[in-house]
Amino acid sequence: MSANGPRPRRATVHDVAVVAGVSRGTISRYVNGDPYVSASAREAIEAAIAQVGYVPNTAARHLVMQRTESIAFIVHEPHSLFVDDPNIGGILLGANAALSDADHQMAVLIVDSERDTDRVARYLSGGAVDGAIIVSARANDPVGRVVERLKLPAAFVGHPPGATSAAFVVIDNRGSARTITERLLATGRRRVGMIAAALDRDSGSERLAGFTDALGARFDPDLVEPVPLYSYSSGRTAMEALLRRHPEIDGVFAASDAVAAGAMEALRAAGRSVPGDVGVVGFDDSAWAGRTLPPLSTVRQPAEDLGRHAAALVLGQLRGESPPREVLLECEVIWRESA
Amino acid sequence: MSANGPRPRRATVHDVAVVAGVSRGTISRYVNGDPYVSASAREAIEAAIAQVGYVPNTAARHLVMQRTESIAFIVHEPHSLFVDDPNIGGILLGANAALSDADHQMAVLIVDSERDTDRVARYLSGGAVDGAIIVSARANDPVGRVVERLKLPAAFVGHPPGATSAAFVVIDNRGSARTITERLLATGRRRVGMIAAALDRDSGSERLAGFTDALGARFDPDLVEPVPLYSYSSGRTAMEALLRRHPEIDGVFAASDAVAAGAMEALRAAGRSVPGDVGVVGFDDSAWAGRTLPPLSTVRQPAEDLGRHAAALVLGQLRGESPPREVLLECEVIWRESA
DNA sequence: TTGTACGCGTTATCAT
DNA sequence: ATGATAACGCGTACAA
Numbered sequence: 001m002s003a004n005g006p007r008p009r010r011a012t013v014h015d016v017a018v019v020a021g022v023s024r025g026t027i028s029r030y031v032n033g034d035p036y037v038s039a040s041a042r043e044a045i046e047a048a049i050a051q052v053g054y055v056p057n058t059a060a061r062h063l064v065m066q067r068t069e070s071i072a073f074i075v076h077e078p079h080s081l082f083v084d085d086p087n088i089g090g091i092l093l094g095a096n097a098a099l100s101d102a103d104h105q106m107a108v109l110i111v112d113s114e115r116d117t118d119r120v121a122r123y124l125s126g127g128a129v130d131g132a133i134i135v136s137a138r139a140n141d142p143v144g145r146v147v148e149r150l151k152l153p154a155a156f157v158g159h160p161p162g163a164t165s166a167a168f169v170v171i172d173n174r175g176s177a178r179t180i181t182e183r184l185l186a187t188g189r190r191r192v193g194m195i196a197a198a199l200d201r202d203s204g205s206e207r208l209a210g211f212t213d214a215l216g217a218r219f220d221p222d223l224v225e226p227v228p229l230y231s232y233s234s235g236r237t238a239m240e241a242l243l244r245r246h247p248e249i250d251g252v253f254a255a256s257d258a259v260a261a262g263a264m265e266a267l268r269a270a271g272r273s274v275p276g277d278v279g280v281v282g283f284d285d286s287a288w289a290g291r292t293l294p295p296l297s298t299v300r301q302p303a304e305d306l307g308r309h310a311a312a313l314v315l316g317q318l319r320g321e322s323p324p325r326e327v328l329l330e331c332e333v334i335w336r337e338s339a
Numbered sequence: 340m341s342a343n344g345p346r347p348r349r350a351t352v353h354d355v356a357v358v359a360g361v362s363r364g365t366i367s368r369y370v371n372g373d374p375y376v377s378a379s380a381r382e383a384i385e386a387a388i389a390q391v392g393y394v395p396n397t398a399a400r401h402l403v404m405q406r407t408e409s410i411a412f413i414v415h416e417p418h419s420l421f422v423d424d425p426n427i428g429g430i431l432l433g434a435n436a437a438l439s440d441a442d443h444q445m446a447v448l449i450v451d452s453e454r455d456t457d458r459v460a461r462y463l464s465g466g467a468v469d470g471a472i473i474v475s476a477r478a479n480d481p482v483g484r485v486v487e488r489l490k491l492p493a494a495f496v497g498h499p500p501g502a503t504s505a506a507f508v509v510i511d512n513r514g515s516a517r518t519i520t521e522r523l524l525a526t527g528r529r530r531v532g533m534i535a536a537a538l539d540r541d542s543g544s545e546r547l548a549g550f551t552d553a554l555g556a557r558f559d560p561d562l563v564e565p566v567p568l569y570s571y572s573s574g575r576t577a578m579e580a581l582l583r584r585h586p587e588i589d590g591v592f593a594a595s596d597a598v599a600a601g602a603m604e605a606l607r608a609a610g611r612s613v614p615g616d617v618g619v620v621g622f623d624d625s626a627w628a629g630r631t632l633p634p635l636s637t638v639r640q641p642a643e644d645l646g647r648h649a650a651a652l653v654l655g656q657l658r659g660e661s662p663p664r665e666v667l668l669e670c671e672v673i674w675r676e677s678a
Numbered sequence: 679t680t681g682t683a684c685g686c687g688t689t690a691t692c693a694t
Numbered sequence: 695a696t697g698a699t700a701a702c703g704c705g706t707a708c709a710a
Contacts, residue, residue: 007490010466012703023681028705036679053488058465059407060703062398063686070462073447078432093417096449103454105462108412108447110435115442123409123444126397127349149392151346261630291600291630351687362697367689375695399687402702 011052020048070105071131078110086286090303098311121146131314153317155310159202169309169327173203176299176331177210180281184251184339192251193223195238195259197230207255235262251279257288264292279339294337302329350391359387409444410470417449425625429642437650460485470653492656494649498541508648508666512542515638515670516549519620520592523678531590532562534577534598536569546594574601590618596627603631618678633676641668
């Protein structure tokens with residue numbers, strides 16, 4: 001039904017110049033806010049621009065200015081991230097807000113295959129963006145290497161595995177884990193254990209460290225059950241193991257809300273009440289936390305702030321500032337009913 | 340600690356030409372896979388490219404080619420979308436996969452403010468992308484209007500409110516609602532109601548239509564409780580109302596899983612068992628569905644396929660094909676234990 | 679205050 | 695098969 005005519009040729013400076021009766025240089029000056037434009041010219045130009053529907057061509061502008069006013073937001077492992085991770089959305093929005101305030105365009109690039117990796121690397125190398133925010137970098141990441149080689153202003157969300165020289169922003173996993181464990185202890189629990197997950201990852205080992213910090217001399221390694229993944233099923237089996245080994249256990253710090261939810265299911269199956277018999281706390285304040293019975297006490301990641309700070313780090317570098325190597329963000333403890 | 344030297348000047352065709360001892364034209368031909376390049380030249384060029392680390396400049400390429408080989412993925416209302424909607428991630432991944440196969444770069448643009456709207460409009464008008472996929476378009480959307488004015492090849496995910504000439508891909512809300520309601524009826528329920536949500540949106544009214552389709556002559560409007568939002572709390576209060584009005588109710592179709600979860604909570608509070616006393620079915624197969632007790636029977640949206648088809652629609656237009664105005668995707672019914 | 683002309687890094691046309 | 699050279703659309707020094 002649609003007329004579906006040919007794509008209209010986009011108007012150029014030239015067209016505007018002809019209609020307005022001034023030179024192309026003057027048009028360009030007007031567009032870029034140069035003060036040396038007479039009132040009469042200004043009016044003519046404004047009318048002409050409206051008439052022909054002129055918008056400056058991005059590519060031409062980029063080419064001559066040598067910058068694009070846009071920065072990439074690169075995300076890996078999108079499957080787990082976009083489907084499960086409750087924080088990615090917030091990080092995205094925070095980064096976008098900060099960049100938007102600085103009048104920069106954010107372009108989210110998804111790396112989901114070998115092919116994507118190559119294409120994104122070319123995209124970056126080709127100068128399509130002025131900087132990059134990278135979330136969930138992997139060890140020995142080709143994209144990360146490209147960024148480094150180009151000395152592209154960048155900031156990582158989370159600690160990049162390979163020791164990069166780039167800046168990064170992380171939450172204080174250790175401190176937050178310590179804080180919530182201390183609160184759990186303050187409820188009078190005597191035998192509190194931890195289901196530690198993903199110890200090969202930075203976040204996982206830090207959370208365990210925070211836990212031992214809080215326990216101090218009372219720390220008993222046998223009360224720690226390590227699991228590979230931040231998952232519901234891991235939590236469930238780990239809790240079962242913990243109950244077998246230490247039936248007297250009366251408190252558990254789970255390395256994530258999903259893990260905690262699994263643990264609570266195991267406790268329920270074992271006939272232990274929460275928080276009556278055993279107190280449970282999680283980490284992330286993800287969607288899990290509000291849906292467990294009872295609702296989960298947990299640690300809230302300041303997702304938007306992570307994005308905001310990462311963006312600020314990149315923008316700062318763009319302005320020539322040398323950024324702090326690391327930004328540590330505090331988390332908020334959300335006290336609900338599971339402990 | 341980082342050396343933090345100046346950004347290296349990026350190598351150009353010229354540099355490669357000098358090192359390889361051939362002309363720029365030959366370099367360009369080699370890079371673009373033109374067959375007319377001698378073996379000797381080829382070798383020299385390959386070595387030179389590796390040596391100077393050459394990557395074609397995106398902006399220059401775009402300028403002369405008049406296309407960018409990249410397409411925008413525009414998402415509005417990111418707050419609700421990125422935080423609540425379980426499908427957005429899948430749509431994103433599906434679109435990215437399809438575009439990636441066609442060697443196109445996808446750039447996700449987030450519209451989260453007035454400012455974003457303007458900037459994105461400029462971005463599109465400036466020719467930064469060859470096409471656009473738009474999810475969750477709003478009525479009278481400035482971005483949508485820009486797309487239309489530019490006759491930018493585009494595809495909407497979901498039905499765009501303003502009657503656009505553009506193509507769109509949607510799930511068969513009506514048919515799916517009908518199917519799952521029929522299955523619910525087939526379990527022997529006599530008095531089945533619906534918690535209808537977001538009737539001002541296309542998805543909401545279609546789901547209600549499917550419900551009435553299934554009921555046929557047995558349809559009783561008083562068994563329909565409309566709520567404004569697809570939310571847990573809406574579901575809870577609506578179910579309470581339904582129970583008050585019709586204590587004999589023994590089946591409920593909730594317009595979304597979140598709504599269904601709320602309804603189940605209300606049923607639990609009222610001492611009704613699920614599925615014993617009343618059968619409950621939802622819509623979306625979101626994270627809610629697996630976490631209710633018992634797990635929820637629901638309708639699974641083919642999220643990745645939505646993204647894939649949208650991308651295909653845009654790519655087709657780019658090739659000059661005239662796309663179908665509408666693509667309707669079937670959903671799968673997931674039968675769990677709540678009905 | 680305004681116009682002219684050059685350059686940004688490519689691709690594409692046309693000779694050769 | 696390859697080398698000159700003209701666009702592509704814009705910003706900006708320089709001249710006027």
